[in-house]
Amino acid sequence: MKVLVTGFEPFGGEKVNPALEAVKLLPKEIKGARVVVRELPTVFGKSLDVLFNEMEKEKPDVVICVGQAGGRYAVSVERVAINVDDARIPDNEGNQPVDQPIFPDGENAYFSTLPIKRIVEAIKKEGIPAEVSNTAGTYVCNHVMYGLLYYASRKRPDIKAGFIHVPYLFEQVVDKKNTPAMGLNEIVKALTVAIEQSII
Amino acid sequence: MKVLVTGFEPFGGEKVNPALEAVKLLPKEIKGARVVVRELPTVFGKSLDVLFNEMEKEKPDVVICVGQAGGRYAVSVERVAINVDDARIPDNEGNQPVDQPIFPDGENAYFSTLPIKRIVEAIKKEGIPAEVSNTAGTYVCNHVMYGLLYYASRKRPDIKAGFIHVPYLFEQVVDKKNTPAMGLNEIVKALTVAIEQSII
């Protein structure tokens, strides 16, 4: 069994991306499954090129893309991705699509095929705040989640695939007043648990 | 050099108190200073009896009392304690004073004699959110901070003394929606840094 896990490069002026820092620290093997980690550019379009390429090459059984959701209090297991790019800030190559469909021939939305509620319960059992989220936004995170599920629905309907948003790291918020954050070890633990739940 | 650090027992229906959990994990010695840790009851009056007793016995050079401030995002180094007990919920022995002076012959308020801004800067340098707080509330935390500074101003004007509030632990907020928290290691690190700054 093989699990592909991705994290994004930093964006929006941040020096780190908690998603990327965390996925890099995941063990290479979890409960017998191989864990393959890849970095995605925080760029509309290009992020999906890299992701699809890795999926062709690695043929994973499970794909979990991970992104930063600054301002959230809990690890957010996303339920749904919608067919729209609507960027409040430019991506890392200056693209800023407004109200554009991601794939004109795609569904209006795709639902995660990960066991999202079981993942949330298992993370909470570890003493780490987690929740099902009903929006992955309309920036590169939703773009990648939508693209992943669009691709999976057409070419790999057998796999489990979805997206998890993680809060800021504490170091990112020392100068941001009243902003929730987590430590890297809580995030790594939460993602490990998510992988464990996704391979059974 | 000797530092007395206190934490409270759990209160308000919580099963743990992050302040107590953290102070128990402090090293016995920090930069050459002995660190003595004591638990205080979350009870008006009795908490100060225990504290004053320990201060007589241990003759510390620095006293840092630590308490939980559920809902805060950052380690809060308190600036001031005010001469009033005003409890929204009963303490652990059922006392619920309303608008009572703590010591009728005390000042309206006492300022912390810890280097509060230096402590905040040093904690932030470790990547942990910290801030100077201008209110320790009117519950047992303020009661203990006020009593500590009242006592010190009269009997031990040579010592440094003050109070630090810490956020909930993550495990305390898994079922509290949108509530900030920290890991135990961040809190222990922050308190260690606070002690380091207080003994120089």
Next chain:
Amino acid sequence: MKVLVTGFEPFGGEKVNPALEAVKLLPKEIKGARVVVRELPTVFGKSLDVLFNEMEKEKPDVVICVGQAGGRYAVSVERVAINVDDARIPDNEGNQPVDQPIFPDGENAYFSTLPIKRIVEAIKKEGIPAEVSNTAGTYVCNHVMYGLLYYASRKRPDIKAGFIHVPYLFEQVVDKKNTPAMGLNEIVKALTVAIEQSII
């Protein structure tokens, strides 16, 4: 031109529903368009029976359903409704569906056909906080928005239809600590502006 506007009865232990209070105060005519106001039961299924019945009867050109989103800071013009009922609390008749599709033959999601960004800008121009929201949740509000757009896509593709969430009223939060709210006049003004933008 005719605009059908709906509000829900109170739910979740609240005594009032700001959506209902506000729609009742709307003028009968806005810029030449007739405004017809109806109350919907906060009940899965039944809410849509009432809505579809009114739509058959009134043949509106625009339909705006309005609901309470306790905890939000701004008037939220919803972008999308998803094909899932997932109730954290029972509705007003005790139904609590979990992860059920609303219409098994419907799309995964439907996008609002209101001019959502123009509405948001126009409300903000009045000095009232407003935003595009990417989730209407998974309770009766999303249920009604989804049902409305499912129905419109099949039977009335010519109309404009969508959903607006409004914050708590101030009177609802006097005993809820740190909870955002609005006055009834701001909400009524915001809905009036939304109608104005939807009929041009």
Next chain:
Amino acid sequence: MKVLVTGFEPFGGEKVNPALEAVKLLPKEIKGARVVVRELPTVFGKSLDVLFNEMEKEKPDVVICVGQAGGRYAVSVERVAINVDDARIPDNEGNQPVDQPIFPDGENAYFSTLPIKRIVEAIKKEGIPAEVSNTAGTYVCNHVMYGLLYYASRKRPDIKAGFIHVPYLFEQVVDKKNTPAMGLNEIVKALTVAIEQSII
């Protein structure tokens, strides 16, 4: 009976100050008491010069100073002012005192002599969120509250005096994400109620 009510000029880049806007709209007479309204400069020192001057001239029986507390959810009736100026941003004339006593011969703190809990209850009874606050900060608001109570304790121990903080107006937060606010009518109503409670 005469009530002096003050509001501050805008500061910190804001175009309006809700405190000033609200006090200007107060009735000239409330339950038989004359209401005199004055504007204070948001300047350390000078604000107190103006206030003390008005107090000499008007000989009020009650003084309520009102200020903006951006980020608060409720009308905050302040309990205590502390003897320290510590400005995070410069005042309107560029002064930025750090950890300076306001009056070196003053108490560490003064408690409001307004009936603060009765005021809070009466405002809540009107359906408007209100709370007792235990900190007025360390900027010009605390400076004025402290100076007012210092002056009253020495020269006018017979009067009732204190400070009320009010949230942002809605128009101030349309471009500030997730920031609580109030309408001007709620603030005016709350201040009217506060005056009513202070003159009985």
